[in-house]
Amino acid sequence: MFSSPLYRLNIVDRPLAKGKGEVSLSAFSFLFSELVQYCQTRVSNIGELERRLEDIGVGVGLRLLEILCFREKNSKRDIRLLDVLKFVHTSLWKYLFGRQAKDLEQSNTAEDEYMISDYDLFVNKYISVPKDMGALNCAAFVAGIVKGVLDGAGFRARVTAHFVPVKGQPKPKTTILMKFDSVVLAREHRLPSL
Amino acid sequence: MDAINAEIFTLTYGSMVRQLIADLEDVNEVNKQLDTMGYNIGIRLIDEFLAKSKTGKCIDFRDTADKIAKVGFKMFLNTSAAVANWNADSTECSLILEDNPLTDFVELPENYAGLSYCNVLCGVIRGALEMVNINVSCSFVKDVLRGDDVSELRLKLLSQMHETYPYKDDD
Numbered sequence: 001m002f003s004s005p006l007y008r009l010n011i012v013d014r015p016l017a018k019g020k021g022e023v024s025l026s027a028f029s030f031l032f033s034e035l036v037q038y039c040q041t042r043v044s045n046i047g048e049l050e051r052r053l054e055d056i057g058v059g060v061g062l063r064l065l066e067i068l069c070f071r072e073k074n075s076k077r078d079i080r081l082l083d084v085l086k087f088v089h090t091s092l093w094k095y096l097f098g099r100q101a102k103d104l105e106q107s108n109t110a111e112d113e114y115m116i117s118d119y120d121l122f123v124n125k126y127i128s129v130p131k132d133m134g135a136l137n138c139a140a141f142v143a144g145i146v147k148g149v150l151d152g153a154g155f156r157a158r159v160t161a162h163f164v165p166v167k168g169q170p171k172p173k174t175t176i177l178m179k180f181d182s183v184v185l186a187r188e189h190r191l192p193s194l
Numbered sequence: 195m196d197a198i199n200a201e202i203f204t205l206t207y208g209s210m211v212r213q214l215i216a217d218l219e220d221v222n223e224v225n226k227q228l229d230t231m232g233y234n235i236g237i238r239l240i241d242e243f244l245a246k247s248k249t250g251k252c253i254d255f256r257d258t259a260d261k262i263a264k265v266g267f268k269m270f271l272n273t274s275a276a277v278a279n280w281n282a283d284s285t286e287c288s289l290i291l292e293d294n295p296l297t298d299f300v301e302l303p304e305n306y307a308g309l310s311y312c313n314v315l316c317g318v319i320r321g322a323l324e325m326v327n328i329n330v331s332c333s334f335v336k337d338v339l340r341g342d343d344v345s346e347l348r349l350k351l352l353s354q355m356h357e358t359y360p361y362k363d364d365d
Contacts, residue, residue, distance in 0.1 A: 011301045021200035023295055026242055027270040028203045031314075034231040035210050042217065052213075059209035060202070063299070067201065096202060122198060141206075 016070060029126045036127075036138060046136050054144035054159070061148020068095060077153055081180070081188045084153050088146055089116055096145070097122065102173070112185050116146070117164065117175040124174070137161045139174045146176055156181040195246065195269065200295045207296055211311065221308040228310070232317020240322040243269065255351050256280070258328065259287050262319060262349075271295055275347075285351040288335070290344050302339045310334050316347065327355040 039052040068091055069077045078084045089104040097118070107113035121139050129136050139161040147159035158179045163172040214224045247265050252258040256277075263275040273295060279288040296312050310316075316332040323330050329352040336346035 011299070017298065019199070019201050021272065021295060022197040023200045023203045023272050024270050025196035025198050026239070028198055028206070030235040030239055031203070031207060031210070034234055035206070037234075038210075038214075038227075038231065056206070056209045056213055059212060060205040063205050063208075064201075095199065122196075 016067070019067065019071065025122060025125070028122070032123060032138075032141070033126070046133055049136065050140035050161070053138060053140040054147065057141040057144020057146075058148040058151065059144075061145035061150075062152045063148075064092065064095070064145065065149045065152040068092065079154070080191070081155065081184065084150065084155055085114055085116075085178075087153075088149060092146070092149055093118070096142070110179070112180045112182070114178045114180075115175050116178070117173045119169075119171065119173050121174055135163075137163050137174060139176070142174075143176050146178065150178065150180075155184050157184070197272070200272065201298065204295055204298045204300075207314075208300060211309075215306070215309075221306055225308075225310045225313050228313035229317040229320075232314035232319075233321035234317075235314070236318040236321020236323075237325050239270070239318060240325045243322065244326075254284065255328075255354075256284055256287075258323070259289070259349060263289050266322075267291075287349055289347040289349060291347070292344065294338075294345055297339055297345070300339055307340060310337065311339050312337070312345065319347070319349065327357065329353045329355075 035056065036049075036053065039049055039056075043049045043052060065077070068087075069075060072091055078087050085104060089101045093099065093101040093116075101116045101118045103115070103117045105115050105117075107115065121142055123138055123141055127138050129138075143159040143161040147157060150157045150159065158181075160177050162175050162177060164175045165172045211224070211228070214227055215221070218224050218227060243266060247261075247269060249261055249265055252261060259277045263277045267274050271294075273291070273293045275289040275291050277287055278290055280286070294312065296315070300311060302309060302311065310333075312334065316334065319332045320330055331350045331352055333348055334345065335348045336342035336344060338345050
């Protein structure tokens, strides 16, 4: 059955497309909505639902890391914590959302926690969360993508998405919280400071 | 219409299919689930299509197939399909996809050869047409992922209901 000439050429031997193609946001939103609904049928609480969305995002993130490193970094990837964070904040965000993330900050209370915050992520554009599911943030999918990228780059982390209300803004911002594994920080301390 | 990077869409779809395979463990179940998801999308998507596509009423089924291939695919997936292989009484045709964003980066392992990876599209078309009173069946007969040279969707008109006035509440 794999007799067509196309198949003799392995997928990784074919050139990587430039990636300038676009599809309508509607197409994505319809798909994402089905995805969330499907996940809902297989979980019993909101935490599990978010974890499932995250898992699906991880698969996307791992692959995006590869694509972006090939295209933008000459097949190299960052090995320092700050560089990786910057990569997520700028390169990945530009690729996903067409712009840099609004903020990248380190937590005041914990050395191993970093946060990326932004408004109006497209995954949430057509989602209104019912009252009884108050804390649900479907940007858990984006958190999963970030986790996939970090894991793939060798920076194990727990990544979660939260809504954070902001004074003077009608809409809450979405904060992606990254809590790095102790191994990652220990390694970072061993390396010479930049 | 707002657009996003096609690769994010592609990878999200791929990740979803992998999750379905892990959950359902059987390719036929996965095919069915993809079709159902597509159907759910289709019955909502038709509204957006009618609102934004600025196309008029279809004259016949040939016209319908053309609009799906040239307008529908363009609008949502930014690609277009060719309509071919009509049967004699114009009730069956094929939509041939030359470029399908869903299949970028995809390679089907041999043990999943029974997977109709893009089955969601069948569901979308079926669901969307059902909302405009056209019942069709739709399935993939050729698939690039299974080694064919093109992807071919077979579209078959089953029945067409005519709207009747006045509507009754108990209908």
